[in-house]
Amino acid sequence: MQNHQQINHLKNIVQDILDEAVKQGASAAEAGLSQENGLSVSVRLGDVETIEHHCDQGLGVTVYFGQRKGSASTTDLSVASIKETVGAACSIARYTSEDQYAGLPDKELLATEFPDLDLNHPWDIGVDGAIALAIECEDAARSYHEEISNSEGASIDTHQGIRVMGNTLGFLQGFASSRHSLSCSVLAQRGDSMQRDYWYTVARNARDLESAADVGKKAAERTLRRLQARSLSTRQCPVLYCAEVASGLLGSFIGAISGGNLYRKSSFLLDALNTQVFPEFVRIHERPYLKGALGSSSYDSEGVATQTRDIVSDGILRGYVLSTYSARKLGLRSTGNAGGVHNLTIDPGKLDYQGMLKELGTGLLVTELMGQGVNMVTGDYSRGAAGFWVENGEIQYPVEEITIAGNLKDMLRNIIAVGNDVDYRGNIRTGSILVERMSIAGE
Amino acid sequence: MEILNLARQAILMPAGIQDSDIEKIMSRLLSSPVDAADIYFQSSHFESWVMEGGIIKEGTHNIEQGAGVRAVFGEKTGFAYSDRIELPVLLEAANNVKAIVRQGQEVDRSHCKVSMHAGDWPKHYALHNPLKSLADQQKIDLLHRVENETRKLDSRIEEVIVSLVGVHEHILVARQDGSLVADVRPLVRMNVTVIVEQDGQREQGSMGGGGRCDYNYFIDRDTALGYGREAVRQALVNLEAVEAPAGNMTVVLGSGWPGILLHEAIGHGLEGDFNRKGTSAFSGRVGERVASDLCTVVDDGTLQGRRGSLTIDDEGTPTEKTVLIENGILKGYMQDQLNARLMGVSPTGNGRRESYAHLPMPRMTNTYMLPGRHDPEEIIKSVKKGLYAKNFGGGQVDITSGKFVFSASEAYLIEDGKITRPVKGATLIGNGPEVLTKVSMVGSDLELDSGVGTCGKDGQSVPVGVGQPTLKIDGLTVGGTSV
Numbered sequence: 001m002q003n004h005q006q007i008n009h010l011k012n013i014v015q016d017i018l019d020e021a022v023k024q025g026a027s028a029a030e031a032g033l034s035q036e037n038g039l040s041v042s043v044r045l046g047d048v049e050t051i052e053h054h055c056d057q058g059l060g061v062t063v064y065f066g067q068r069k070g071s072a073s074t075t076d077l078s079v080a081s082i083k084e085t086v087g088a089a090c091s092i093a094r095y096t097s098e099d100q101y102a103g104l105p106d107k108e109l110l111a112t113e114f115p116d117l118d119l120n121h122p123w124d125i126g127v128d129g130a131i132a133l134a135i136e137c138e139d140a141a142r143s144y145h146e147e148i149s150n151s152e153g154a155s156i157d158t159h160q161g162i163r164v165m166g167n168t169l170g171f172l173q174g175f176a177s178s179r180h181s182l183s184c185s186v187l188a189q190r191g192d193s194m195q196r197d198y199w200y201t202v203a204r205n206a207r208d209l210e211s212a213a214d215v216g217k218k219a220a221e222r223t224l225r226r227l228q229a230r231s232l233s234t235r236q237c238p239v240l241y242c243a244e245v246a247s248g249l250l251g252s253f254i255g256a257i258s259g260g261n262l263y264r265k266s267s268f269l270l271d272a273l274n275t276q277v278f279p280e281f282v283r284i285h286e287r288p289y290l291k292g293a294l295g296s297s298s299y300d301s302e303g304v305a306t307q308t309r310d311i312v313s314d315g316i317l318r319g320y321v322l323s324t325y326s327a328r329k330l331g332l333r334s335t336g337n338a339g340g341v342h343n344l345t346i347d348p349g350k351l352d353y354q355g356m357l358k359e360l361g362t363g364l365l366v367t368e369l370m371g372q373g374v375n376m377v378t379g380d381y382s383r384g385a386a387g388f389w390v391e392n393g394e395i396q397y398p399v400e401e402i403t404i405a406g407n408l409k410d411m412l413r414n415i416i417a418v419g420n421d422v423d424y425r426g427n428i429r430t431g432s433i434l435v436e437r438m439s440i441a442g443e
Numbered sequence: 444m445e446i447l448n449l450a451r452q453a454i455l456m457p458a459g460i461q462d463s464d465i466e467k468i469m470s471r472l473l474s475s476p477v478d479a480a481d482i483y484f485q486s487s488h489f490e491s492w493v494m495e496g497g498i499i500k501e502g503t504h505n506i507e508q509g510a511g512v513r514a515v516f517g518e519k520t521g522f523a524y525s526d527r528i529e530l531p532v533l534l535e536a537a538n539n540v541k542a543i544v545r546q547g548q549e550v551d552r553s554h555c556k557v558s559m560h561a562g563d564w565p566k567h568y569a570l571h572n573p574l575k576s577l578a579d580q581q582k583i584d585l586l587h588r589v590e591n592e593t594r595k596l597d598s599r600i601e602e603v604i605v606s607l608v609g610v611h612e613h614i615l616v617a618r619q620d621g622s623l624v625a626d627v628r629p630l631v632r633m634n635v636t637v638i639v640e641q642d643g644q645r646e647q648g649s650m651g652g653g654g655r656c657d658y659n660y661f662i663d664r665d666t667a668l669g670y671g672r673e674a675v676r677q678a679l680v681n682l683e684a685v686e687a688p689a690g691n692m693t694v695v696l697g698s699g700w701p702g703i704l705l706h707e708a709i710g711h712g713l714e715g716d717f718n719r720k721g722t723s724a725f726s727g728r729v730g731e732r733v734a735s736d737l738c739t740v741v742d743d744g745t746l747q748g749r750r751g752s753l754t755i756d757d758e759g760t761p762t763e764k765t766v767l768i769e770n771g772i773l774k775g776y777m778q779d780q781l782n783a784r785l786m787g788v789s790p791t792g793n794g795r796r797e798s799y800a801h802l803p804m805p806r807m808t809n810t811y812m813l814p815g816r817h818d819p820e821e822i823i824k825s826v827k828k829g830l831y832a833k834n835f836g837g838g839q840v841d842i843t844s845g846k847f848v849f850s851a852s853e854a855y856l857i858e859d860g861k862i863t864r865p866v867k868g869a870t871l872i873g874n875g876p877e878v879l880t881k882v883s884m885v886g887s888d889l890e891l892d893s894g895v896g897t898c899g900k901d902g903q904s905v906p907v908g909v910g911q912p913t914l915k916i917d918g919l920t921v922g923g924t925s926v
Contacts (some may be wrong), residue, residue, distance in 0.1 A: 055526075071504075076527075098498070099497045150721055380868060441689035
């Protein structure tokens with residue numbers, strides 16, 4: 001009820017902003033407003049390190065004078081500041097050029113149904129409760145093994161907030177959501193080798209978080225297994241991306257089929273629509289209406305309805321990822337992806353993690369990637385990596401200080417298998433992904 | 444005093460905050476036996492303009508303002524912030540954060556008295572508002588001119604994207620002794636990206652720069668048009684690039700922005716917080732050799748008008764030129780106040796925060812290596828087979844294992860002492876505590892980067908600078924595809 005009132009209050013402010021924009025001469029306008037509260041508590045070596053109280057708010061407004069556009073934002077929501085911010089956006093629109101593709105979304109694409117997606121579960125843990133839970137988590141990591149030598153600590157973050165957006169086509173919607181996480185990072189030492197790793201859990205409902213003890217234990221296990229890592233000699237071999245890093249591979253794919261890169265012709269997947277991009281068994285789809293998921297939303301950041309849809313089926317690219325502007329530049333319609341994709345999911349295969357290692361046979365299991373190293377224009381890919389050398393499906397030893405390289409076009413086309421060891425912690429949901437062959441550079 | 448008055452006018456006066464209000468908030472913070480406390484006020488104005496496809500496509504104006512209240516007790520920190528600079532809000536924030544001190548009784552330190560700090564330290568940039576240094580129409584004209592001139596450079600150019608960004612920021616720090624210090628910080632940046640096409644193959648080139656100055660920087664000395672020429676040159680070189688080699692080899696790094704090597708390989712590992720906690724590969728190694736004796740590396744926040752420079756850091760400590768490595772020996776760490784106090788050393792003016800909504804921590808300013816005695820050509824000549832890496836994108840480091848990466852965006856093979864074919868971009872990976880021990884030649888051509896660096900740590904971004912002379916490293920792993 002309180003949320004409901006607050007959403008209505010913010011809707012009124014957004015409507016006032018839109019009215020102000022029209023009053024200042026704008027032919028169309030769009031505004032978004034967010035308010036968020038949160039608590040972050042971190043502990044280290046069994047004692048409190050930081051307690052942070054978060055309280056954020058922000059307003060963004062975009063105005064159109066015909067085909068000219070201006071935008072402005074502020075953290076100050078006073079009446080005077082709102083007026084000034086709208087004024088700043090209008091003043092900018094005097095200098096931007098006529099752009100025939102600029103403007104609000106097509107009215108018929110705006111969302112009209114707003115199911116409850118079960119996104120708001122505030123966590124009333126309190127400072128003391130959060131400290132206790134974080135200490136329990138860190139203790140579980142530190143007491144796991146004698147080689148756990150130091151800690152970067154454990155932390156709890158809990159946030160809840162409200163987002164409201166509206167435009168002069170009559171769209172005015174808001175919703176409340178929450179997000180909670182627990183993370184832990186520890187160090188291990190054996191001889192001269194010092195390593196650090198971490199684990200985290202995140203959910204909209206605290207009930208869905210992994211237990212503090214499990215998070216601590218996994219952080220410790222992940223750290224210990226890296227000890228005494230070595231480099232590899234330079235070679236070519238198959239590479240298994242574990243689920244946590246496989247999402248980055250799909251992220252690069254999404255970048256290449258995103259409108260902004262397509263209309264700028266800075267994508268390695270230009271004109272790839274309806275062509276074979278992945279092997280035939282691959283299906284990748286968007287699931288915006290999943291209850292309680294991290295990437296769920298019934299509309300995108302422009303108010304356009306999101307779609308449950310296949311982006312790839314039978315390995316063939318079926319659709320792009322478009323906002324209103326990029327769609328118009330390409331002569332297409334928005335796909336409801338202003339602001340990104342929603343619970344992007346690659347269908348899991350039959351193999352679990354152990355099965356995927358067997359499928360890899362002899363090659364590299366990558367568990368960490370470093371640096372950017374992706375050229376979106378050409379698909380050239382070269383990144384720092386750490387992980388494990390695997391022989392006959394069995395992990396042999398940890399490796400580090402190597403790079404893996406290839407071209408994304410080939411890498412996507414040459415995926416051999418997708419595991420069912422899905423990582424649900426992000427907006428991209430994938431199991432581990434096995435790529436047939438990449439170049440490894442090392443000592 | 445002028446700076447302090449400007450900051451008060453920009454932040455406190457519009458909010459109606461008086462000195463007596465600051466005294467109240469600070470007294471509230473100090474009513475628990477905290478070791479340190481501060482209130483950080485900030486007001487930032489940011490604008491950006493983007494030209495693309497031959498038109499001025501985007502313009503934005505952002506205002507960010509607020510205050511962060513912090514109390515420190517031992518290794519513990521309590522922190523709260525608000526974008527509402529109002530007395531009741533900040534008093535409540537003070538109540539929340541002083542709860543970090545759980546034991547001990549209330550103490551009477553209600554005598555906090557605000558005093559103006561003269562701020563008679565040297566200033567490393569001018570007070571102008573960069574956003575007003577050109578009229579809006581002049582900014583538009585500048586973008587058009589850069590776009591037009593760049594497009595004319597080559598018929599293979601498909602797209603030119605030019606962006607212009609400016610920030611005018613006032614900060615004011617109230618410290619536990621009641622002293623108020625302030626800074627007014629300009630920051631500008633321009634970037635030109637071009638996409639070229641030849642026989643169906645596309646490539647990209649990008650160049651930009653700026654600093655703590657105003658927009659006239661881009662007009663004077665032809666700077667902006669120079670970015671366009673450089674972006675085109677890089678894109679065209681990349682059209683000719685062949686597969687990069689894979690494996691361990693001798694690498695010659697160019698001068699300037701390749702200094703991101705220092706930032707990643709050793710800079711982060713020498714930040715005070717990691718070393719106090721013993722989590723860095725450099726922990727406890729002051730006095731030890733961590734580089735060849737050709738290497739002297741400093742972090743210097745005092746350079747005039749550079750992107751990474753600060754007159755005072757975000758805790759009010761004047762910045763310094765801090766020697767990190769001298770002739771190969773590790774000399775010291777970069778410190779903020781908390782870590783300096785806990786390690787029993789002096790702060791070095793490296794306490795930085797992204798904004799009032801973030802806690803300060805030790806961060807770099809401008810990190811660079813001093814010049815050596817070799818002619819850069821002589822360095823290339825000395826390499827039988829290797830890689831010459833001239834330009835880089837970003838980098839990353841794991842401070843515990845010491846492993847770092849940085850990605851070359853323009854590189855060439857060196858064969859028999861000559862630069863030959865350009866190769867595709869590739870990531871280079873190495874071990875921080877080891878890489879500088881393999882530096883066998885240092886050029887005389889120290890150059891600082893053009894002013895494009897942004898460093899991320901714990902989710903906080905701050906502008907930084909890097910620099911170095913041409914360097915020869917006897918063995919670094921190059922992540923190409925040509926095995």
